[in-house]
Amino acid sequence: MYHFLRKKIEQKKALVSIIGLGYVGLPLLIELSKHYETIGYDKDITKINNLKRRKDIKKIVSNNQLQKIKSKFTEKIKDLRNSDVIIITLPTPVNSKNLPNLNGIYQSLKEIITINLKNKLIILESTVYPGASTEFINFLENNTNYKINKDFYFGYTPERINPGDKKNTLRTITRIISGSNEKSLNLVKILYQRFVKKICIAKNIEHAEMAKVIENCQRDINIAFINEIALICDKLNISSYEVLNLASTKWNFLKFSPGLVGGHCIGVDPYYLAYKAKKIGYKSKIILSGRNLNESITNFIAKKINNILKKKHSKILLMGLSYKKDSNDFRNSKSIDLYRKLKKKHDVKVYDPYLNQEILKKIKIDKSIKKLSKSNYDMIVISVDHTKFKKMGIDRIKKIGKKNVLIFDIKNLFPNYSNFSL
């Protein structure tokens, strides 16, 4: 069976399906469709209907890119039954207790079982804790009569998508690949070499899982460190912006900026690693201290704003709600948390150029304004450093509020011109 599957992939005769058509799955589908017959699968019927008409309302890929590919789109798992390769690119979030929530992955494994696992290569691209893939393989074996590396194959190759980054893309970044055995690894390699420039082979899946999950943990701890410096500077009544600029004149100082750290990667991955560490008897000290500090920043800013404004029911405009700069992704955004905290005491309106009706419904924001227009705001909080805000300039932003409106410029978009920053 291996040689047959290998030949199909080599000769571009394999049917490749992708489960999950988001930030990871859609660009992947575009690339694979240039070489293989593909099917894109997602549970979101609206999304599938749009994709069938070659429209991606989230603009992850362009409509033009979609029009060029032949791929099928479906919300029915049975359409994937003839697939040779199934790639899972589902999000791996945390639950309300910040524990890994792998329901999405398990649900799709169950669905794959219903359409017959036999002779398929299953590839996972989602971030997980080390050992998770082994659990998935066990699940597949325990719920079928099939054996790994004999009846089906498993590969793990973590995505490294950086939304908005035009330099480091699916095609240009180095790709870590791993497999349940040498054969699986080979299949993954042949497939991904079609569009990936550089491949790096991991000893086994666990090494690849660990390498992936630590990347964002490192970013998290570095921003947490800078946030802690900002908190100390605040207490010292000195400017963290100035301090970081000075420190950055040293050749090896790492220039991170203070701010709200949420999102579906940096805000989540540390919990995955800490979960696994705890399970094997290691209580993580660094990883969680970073996450906890970053989680606390929203509260710190809300309190600081309350202290500045003193009177209740002040009028606040919150500019920026997505989880990061120039992004239309609002998952796990700390700016949304900030909005919720502030509106308990104040009259808060929110503006983000990347918001739309569909997203507003999902995140349950009622006081969003569609266009920036003058009102008697006591304070304007710039929460995200969108390029559009930078381009507006501080003078135009100040004019939106009442005379002498206070500017809380969390990301220091306008250093030296705002009243407060982190």
Next chain:
Amino acid sequence: MYHFLRKKIEQKKALVSIIGLGYVGLPLLIELSKHYETIGYDKDITKINNLKRRKDIKKIVSNNQLQKIKSKFTEKIKDLRNSDVIIITLPTPVNSKNLPNLNGIYQSLKEIITINLKNKLIILESTVYPGASTEFINFLENNTNYKINKDFYFGYTPERINPGDKKNTLRTITRIISGSNEKSLNLVKILYQRFVKKICIAKNIEHAEMAKVIENCQRDINIAFINEIALICDKLNISSYEVLNLASTKWNFLKFSPGLVGGHCIGVDPYYLAYKAKKIGYKSKIILSGRNLNESITNFIAKKINNILKKKHSKILLMGLSYKKDSNDFRNSKSIDLYRKLKKKHDVKVYDPYLNQEILKKIKIDKSIKKLSKSNYDMIVISVDHTKFKKMGIDRIKKIGKKNVLIFDIKNLFPNYSNFSL
């Protein structure tokens, strides 16, 4: 008085003295001596006598460099009484409770008072917590009748010496400067511009102090993160070396290595910052979590070695004792801690090519060997990644021990060839 002092510095007629002739003071003296009449002051009489004969036994600067300069050397503070500028480059260590120990600085301030503070520019280069210079200025004012910015001036310009680094040197690195007022700042600027390529002016001394102290804190937390990853990998039975290599294929992964983190900078500065933070009511979460983890690594390695060797009184050779690679600096070295922990249970010999009699006396190591020669070692622990060890090669190192000697290669100097690593 200001204009008179300024003129003297501008016209290279100032007498510049340096207190503390170590890693910071000696190279500084060499540079300043090219432009000014200088005096080097140190309490260590042996050192002064050597320097008078143009010899630096620590090889911080070459004897050739010393022969070229006209500087005087003295261990008598009264010889500094005619100085226009006094630069303090003393170490700022911690005490046994890991609290800042500024005795050295205060002692030299007292000495300066005895020779008359009036009309002098005092410059500090040592790493301190933010606000320390203000305390020093207060001390000088309270113990004399002189007023800052009127009777004397104060500048703070933190050293950024990186021992062993030939690219980033005193002359090439950007220098942060700050002063007690605009005039002090100007004096410091004129003086340092003589030999420093690029100057960066801080708003005030506190910003400069903060910028300096956070640099090594950042390095500490980053190595602590990597050490934590190494501890988790150890529990998972996977290779941290492999995992870090994989992660490093991502464009923005920061490649630090696990290991013992001591020394007089990284091992000390976090305590300074945490001390100040606590004093102003902020309990640091990130900074100390990093330091605590790095401090725990020695114990972890000692325990691991005990577990591996099982029987007591095993014969161990510890290779490398200095605080870092290719360094002859043994202050606050964690390898020395490791030696002390190991020798409680085992028969430990130690070898470091940078050790000499004088240092051995100071650090109280009794079982040092001068040359590597074959013995029936059960284990060889490579604790520091000296280039000399790398050049020896793993085969030659293995031959030093008994047949099948175990190699614990803490810094992964010989990946894939050692039995254990961090």
